[in-house]
Amino acid sequence: MMAMYWTGLLLLLSITILGFDGCSHQTGNPSRPEDPLSLEAPDEVEAGQTINLKLIWRNLTDKPVELTLGGRPAYDFVVTTSEGKEIWRWLAGQTVQDILEIKTVDTGQKLEFMLEWQPVDQAGAALAPGHYLAHGILNLEPPAALKTKPKPLLIRSK
Amino acid sequence: MHRKMIISVVVVYALVAMLFTSNMGNAAMSAGNSNPAALPVAAQTDEIETSDDRFVAVAEQVPGFGGMFFDQDGTLQVYMLDQKGPAPEALMASLDDVITREVGRGKALSRNGVEILEGQYGFLDLHRWQQQMSPAVLDLPGVVFTDIDETTNRLRVGITDAPGMAEAVEKSLSELGVPLEAVLISETKEVWPELRSRRRPLRGGLQINFGGFLCTLGFVAVRQGVTGFVTNSHCTNTQGGVEGTVYHQPSASGTTNRIGQEIADPTYFTGGQCPAGRRCRFSDSSFARVPHPSGPAVTTALGTIARPPVGSFTWNGVDTFTITAEAAPVVGQAVTKVGRTTGRTSGTIQQTCFNVNVAGSNITQLCQSRASFASAGGDSGSPVFRITALPNVTLVGIHWGSGGVFSPITGIQMGGELGAVNTCAGGGC
Numbered sequence: 259m260m261a262m263y264w265t266g267l268l269l270l271l272s273i274t275i276l277g278f279d280g281c282s283h284q285t286g287n288p289s290r291p292e293d294p295l296s297l298e299a300p301d302e303v304e305a306g307q308t309i310n311l312k313l314i315w316r317n318l319t320d321k322p323v324e325l326t327l328g329g330r331p332a333y334d335f336v337v338t339t340s341e342g343k344e345i346w347r348w349l350a351g352q353t354v355q356d357i358l359e360i361k362t363v364d365t366g367q368k369l370e371f372m373l374e375w376q377p378v379d380q381a382g383a384a385l386a387p388g389h390y391l392a393h394g395i396l397n398l399e400p401p402a403a404l405k406t407k408p409k410p411l412l413i414r415s416k
Numbered sequence: 417m418h419r420k421m422i423i424s425v426v427v428v429y430a431l432v433a434m435l436f437t438s439n440m441g442n443a444a445m446s447a448g449n450s451n452p453a454a455l456p457v458a459a460q461t462d463e464i465e466t467s468d469d470r471f472v473a474v475a476e477q478v479p480g481f482g483g484m485f486f487d488q489d490g491t492l493q494v495y496m497l498d499q500k501g502p503a504p505e506a507l508m509a510s511l512d513d514v515i516t517r518e519v520g521r522g523k524a525l526s527r528n529g530v531e532i533l534e535g536q537y538g539f540l541d542l543h544r545w546q547q548q549m550s551p552a553v554l555d556l557p558g559v560v561f562t563d564i565d566e567t568t569n570r571l572r573v574g575i576t577d578a579p580g581m582a583e584a585v586e587k588s589l590s591e592l593g594v595p596l597e598a599v600l601i602s603e604t605k606e607v608w609p610e611l612r613s614r615r616r617p618l619r620g621g622l623q624i625n626f627g628g629f630l631c632t633l634g635f636v637a638v639r640q641g642v643t644g645f646v647t648n649s650h651c652t653n654t655q656g657g658v659e660g661t662v663y664h665q666p667s668a669s670g671t672t673n674r675i676g677q678e679i680a681d682p683t684y685f686t687g688g689q690c691p692a693g694r695r696c697r698f699s700d701s702s703f704a705r706v707p708h709p710s711g712p713a714v715t716t717a718l719g720t721i722a723r724p725p726v727g728s729f730t731w732n733g734v735d736t737f738t739i740t741a742e743a744a745p746v747v748g749q750a751v752t753k754v755g756r757t758t759g760r761t762s763g764t765i766q767q768t769c770f771n772v773n774v775a776g777s778n779i780t781q782l783c784q785s786r787a788s789f790a791s792a793g794g795d796s797g798s799p800v801f802r803i804t805a806l807p808n809v810t811l812v813g814i815h816w817g818s819g820g821v822f823s824p825i826t827g828i829q830m831g832g833e834l835g836a837v838n839t840c841a842g843g844g845c
Contacts, residue, residue: 328793329818330650331776352775353817355650355700358630358757358794400757400792 482535719840755795
C-alpha cells in the first residue's frame with residue numbers, strides 16, 4: 259500500500275525495512291550513531307543541488323521492538339538556520355492522514371524514511387549559500403515523537 | 417475485562433488465544449441491537465462458551481483435572497489433584513485425548529509435551545467457587561477482577577491499593593464459604609474502559625484495527641440493505657478499491673475480535689475536476705460489512721456514537737450520542753469528534769468544500785471540510801457531528817486528516833462515493 263503512495267511522485271519517498279548491510283546509499287554520517295534515530299544527509303552541497311535526506315530508526319536492542327508510527331507520513335524533516343530559526347519544514351501546512359501504524363522491527367534492522375529536497379525555504383525561495391542545520395522527526399503514538407540531533411549542512415555558492 | 421488482566425500472564429495468554437481462536441463460529445454476543453440481516457453465518461445465541469467452560473468439560477471427563485497452561489517453553493502444564501510423581505500412561509493418554517477434543521477442538525495443543533503438576537484443587541471446585549464469589553466480590557468497590565488463575569491452581573482476586581481492600585474481600589469470601597487458602601488476592605491497576613477496549617455492540621468512535629494499522633470506526637450504517645460501518649478509505653489495505661480488508665475491534669486476536677470486512681471503497685478517479693497528475697475522490701470513506709462472512713457474530717448499535725467525557729478517550733461503555741439528523745457542515749458551526757487517540761474533542765468549522773492534497777501522495781480530496789478540533793494519528797475515521805440536544809447529534813462527516821480535515825456526510829453519500837447509507841438519522845432505531 260505504501261509503495262502506491264510514493265510511486266511516481268516528484269518527491270522520492272520510501273519506507274523500507276532493511277538489514278544493516280542493506281545500507282548502500284549513505285550520503286553522510288549519522289548525527290549520532292549510538293542513537294536509534296539518526297539523520298543522513300550530505301555535509302555540504304552546491305546551491306541548487308538536490309539533497310537526499312534519510313531518517314533512520316535502528317533497533318539497537320537485543321529484542322524485537324514494536325514501534326507505533328503516528329500519521330501517514332509519520333516522519334518529517336526540518337531545516338533551521340545555524341541560529342536555530344526554522345526556515346523549512348516538509349509537512350508544514352500539509353494534511354497528514356491520521357492513522358497509526360504498528361511496526362515490529364527485529365534486532366539489527368531499521369526503518370528508513372527518505373526525501374529528495376530541493377533546498378528552498380517555506381515560501382519556495384532557494385536557500386542562500388550558508389550554514390544550516392537539518393533535523394529528522396519520527397512521530398510515534400501521539401503525542402510522542404523522536405527528533406534527531408541537528409545535522410550541519412553547508413550550502414556552497416556555485 | 418478481568419480475563420484480559422489475567423491473560424497478561426504470557427503463558428496463559430497463549431493458551432486462551434488458542435481457545436478463542438478455535439471457537440469463532442460459535443461465539444455470539446447478546447447485548448445491543450442485533451442485525452439479523454448481517455448475520456448469515458453465525459446466528460446469535462444467548463450462550464457464550466468460555467475457556468472456563470471447556471476446562472469444566474475436561475474436568476468432567478478426567479477426574480482430578482485442575483486446569484492447565486503453557487509454560488514459557490511451550491510445554492503444556494496440567495494440574496492434577498493430589499497427583500504425586502509421574503502420571504500413569506493411561507492418565508496421560510486420557511488427558512491428551514480429552515484436552516485435544518474439548519479444548520483444542522480436535523487439534524493437539526501439546527506440541528512440546530505435557531507435564532503433570534500436583535494440584536490442590538480440582539477445576540470443578542475452582543469453577544464453582546468462582547461462580548459463587550464473582551457476583552459478590554466484584555460488587556465491592558476497589559475490586560478489579562476475579563478469575564481462575566490457571567497458572568497457580570487457585571482463584572485470584574485483583575484489587576486496587578485502597579486501604580482495607582484485602583480484608584473486605586476475605587470477609588466476603590468467608591461469608592460465601594469459599595476457602596481463603598484457595599484464593600490469591602493481589603494488587604493490580606484498575607482497568608479503565610476506553611474507546612480502545614473491546615466493545616460490543618459496535619458504535620461510532622471505537623478503535624478498529626486492520627493489518628498493522630489502527631483507526632476509528634466512524635458510524636454504524638446500513639448500505640444497500642447490508643449492516644456495517646463507515647470508516648476512511650485510507651483505513652483499508654489499499655486506499656480506493658475493494659480488497660476485502662478484514663477489521664478487528666479493538667485489535668486482532670486470532671479471529672476473536674474480527675468484526676467485519678470491507679465491501680465498498682470507490683476507486684480514485686483522474687481527469688474532470690481532478691487536477692492533472694492527481695487521483696481524486698469526494699470523500700475519504702469506505703464501508704465494511706458486519707460481521708465478517710466467516711463470523712463471529714457481532715452486535716451493532718445503529719445510530720449511536722460513544723460519548724466519553726470532553727477531552728477524554730476513557731468511556732464508561734454506557735453513555736452515547738444518538739444520531740438524529742445529518743447535515744452538511746457550515747463555517748462557524750461548533751462540531752465534536754470522537755476518536756480512539758484524542759477522544760472527544762470539539763472545535764469550530766473553519767472551511768467547507770475545499771480541495772486538499774494528501775501529504776506524501778498523489779491523492780487530492782475534493783470538497784472537504786476543516787474544523788479546529790484536536791486530532792492525532794489513530795483518529796482517522798472518527799465521527800464528526802454537531803450536538804443539538806444532548807444526547808442527540810447531527811452527523812456531519814468523518815475525520816481523516818491533520819488539522820481537523822474531514823469528509824462531509826454529503827460527500828460520503830454522493831453517487832460515485834458510498835451512495836446512500838442509513839445512519840438512523842431518520843429515527844426508528
